[in-house]
Amino acid sequence: MKTPVVELSSCILCEICVELAPHAFAINDAGFVEVLYLDDYSDEDIHEAIKNCPKDCITWE
Structure with a gap:
């Protein structure tokens, strides 16, 4: 299965x-986007x- 990175x-x-897919992306406590x-x-x-x-900084891995 591919995972976004x-x-x-x-x-x-x-x-x-985060706005489009809040179930998959979030801003963590350090202030960075995490999957x-x-x-x-x-x-x-x-x-x-x-x-x-x-x-274009989100890719599939």
């Missing part, structure tokens, strides 16, 4: 991913979040 050095903390653990990342909201990232 956030390249933190490119992330501008726009929070679009939350899910059994399945095939949800359309997750794909939209990745597609709409303005810095």
